[in-house]
Amino acid sequence: MHSLTNSQIRVRASGKRATSPLGCGTGVPSERFPLELLPTSSVRWYRMAVPTNSTVQVSEKLAAASIQDRDAMNSASPLAGPPESPSVSDPAHHIRELVTGYRRAKVTALAVDLGIADALKDGPLHVDELAVRCQTHPSATGRLLESLLEVGLVTRTGDNYSLTPAGELLRCDVPGSLSRWTTMSAGMQYAAWEGSAHAIRTGLPAFDAVFETSFWQHLASRPDAAADFDAAMADSVTESCELITQDPALRGATVVADIGGGNGKLASTMLDTHPHLSVLVVDLPGVVERAARALTRFGERARVEGADFLTRVPTGGDTYVLCRVLSDWDDTHAAILLDNCRAAMREGDALLVVGGLRRPGQPAARGLLDLHLLMIIGGRERTEAETADLLASAGFRLDRVEHSLSERTSLVAATAV
Numbered sequence: 001m002h003s004l005t006n007s008q009i010r011v012r013a014s015g016k017r018a019t020s021p022l023g024c025g026t027g028v029p030s031e032r033f034p035l036e037l038l039p040t041s042s043v044r045w046y047r048m049a050v051p052t053n054s055t056v057q058v059s060e061k062l063a064a065a066s067i068q069d070r071d072a073m074n075s076a077s078p079l080a081g082p083p084e085s086p087s088v089s090d091p092a093h094h095i096r097e098l099v100t101g102y103r104r105a106k107v108t109a110l111a112v113d114l115g116i117a118d119a120l121k122d123g124p125l126h127v128d129e130l131a132v133r134c135q136t137h138p139s140a141t142g143r144l145l146e147s148l149l150e151v152g153l154v155t156r157t158g159d160n161y162s163l164t165p166a167g168e169l170l171r172c173d174v175p176g177s178l179s180r181w182t183t184m185s186a187g188m189q190y191a192a193w194e195g196s197a198h199a200i201r202t203g204l205p206a207f208d209a210v211f212e213t214s215f216w217q218h219l220a221s222r223p224d225a226a227a228d229f230d231a232a233m234a235d236s237v238t239e240s241c242e243l244i245t246q247d248p249a250l251r252g253a254t255v256v257a258d259i260g261g262g263n264g265k266l267a268s269t270m271l272d273t274h275p276h277l278s279v280l281v282v283d284l285p286g287v288v289e290r291a292a293r294a295l296t297r298f299g300e301r302a303r304v305e306g307a308d309f310l311t312r313v314p315t316g317g318d319t320y321v322l323c324r325v326l327s328d329w330d331d332t333h334a335a336i337l338l339d340n341c342r343a344a345m346r347e348g349d350a351l352l353v354v355g356g357l358r359r360p361g362q363p364a365a366r367g368l369l370d371l372h373l374l375m376i377i378g379g380r381e382r383t384e385a386e387t388a389d390l391l392a393s394a395g396f397r398l399d400r401v402e403h404s405l406s407e408r409t410s411l412v413a414a415t416a417v
Contacts, residue, residue, distance in 0.1 A: 110144060111148055111167070116170075126159050149161075207376045230263035233265070234262075241265070244352060245270055255318055256321060258282065259282050259283075259309050259341065262283060262291065263294055264295045264302075267281050271302060278303070279295075280303045280316060284306060310336050313344040322337070326387075328373070338390055352414075357412075369381060384410075399414055399415055
């Protein structure tokens with residue numbers, strides 16, 4: 001991996017932990033979260049109703065939000081893709097809005113990092129009371145709250161502030177919470193973009209250049225960062241889990257090998273949904289240790305195996321799953337991964353590849369996320385045709401492609417031939 005010299009631009013993480021009296025996801029240092037994962041929040045579940053657990057107040061608030069409001073929240077995301085009929089009436093204003101977008105990202109992250117969102121979970125608070133609970137400066141807190149009001153995350157009645165349905169998702173204790181994802185996205189990954197020009201000039205990850213280590217090496221050396229990344233990823237895979245667990249391939253499967261299965265979130269979902277299945281989670285040794293703890297309740301139905309899937313993929317499954325894994329790698333490493341999967345599989349075994357498909361010109365176009373993968377890990381999103389070519393080269397036949405309702409997540413089903 002390439003690194004900038006000491007004379008070139010570089011961002012140094014302080015390693016200091018921002019603290020908050022509220023806990024539960026607050027006070028997490030942004031520097032520890034390097035990778036952005038497109039969220040599938042509870043404002044837009046795929047074939048899934050908003051939770052109605054009466055013990056969680058936010059469920060009622062989210063359920064009360066209109067479909068139009070929730071769709072508007074999603075379409076407002078900078079990753080939501082271009083509008084169908086883009087029109088810029090004031091080009092100068094448009095440029096200013098693009099360039100100052102960092103302010104919205106940081107204001108949103110402050111609501112998580114300072115514990116603002118969690119402090120408002122029980123209802124409206126006066127700005128002074130909020131400052132006491134969050135141990136912040138009263139006047140500065142008021143100015144932050146006015147900024148959160150401007151971006152639609154809080155409402156104000158007099159000097160009392162409360163969360164909007166979107167703001168509720170910044171709490172750490174709600175279904176579909178985006179608190180970890182927010183901190184992750186506005187932290188180290190934000191800093192990594194300081195090396196973006198280097199990435200475009202060289203084709204190598206900006207993360208490596210800025211932090212003088214790769215993203216994966218960073219996780220390996222920082223168990224706390226790895227655990228936090230696992231948690232953020234688990235919060236963001238709901239739509240992928242829905243596609244996989246509802247796929248007909250699982251009804252005829254016996255043993256599913258979840259390659260790059262992380263902390264076992266997908267494995268748990270598959271085992272809960274399909275009682276006839278056994279699942280083998282394959283990932284690096286330090287990662288599957290965490291998965292093993294999460295899967296103990298399934299007994300012998302769940303197994304883990306530590307392996308570097310770029311070196312070897314274990315045998316023993318009749319269906320293999322790559323959930324949001326293939327796009328982590330450039331074409332050379334993606335081809336190695338698929339070759340290793342094919343070597344472990346028998347003819348006729350199924351492979352499910354789940355993630356985003358790049359479809360230029362479509363409403364769910366993902367050019368910004370594709371570029372972000374280059375910046376952080378050197379990966380890329382691919383079109384259906386590019387994915388088919390990789391699969392064919394590794395000895396697979398592409399059978400079908402399914403898309404989630406939002407069109408942000410796709411499942412490519414293939415067969416080993």
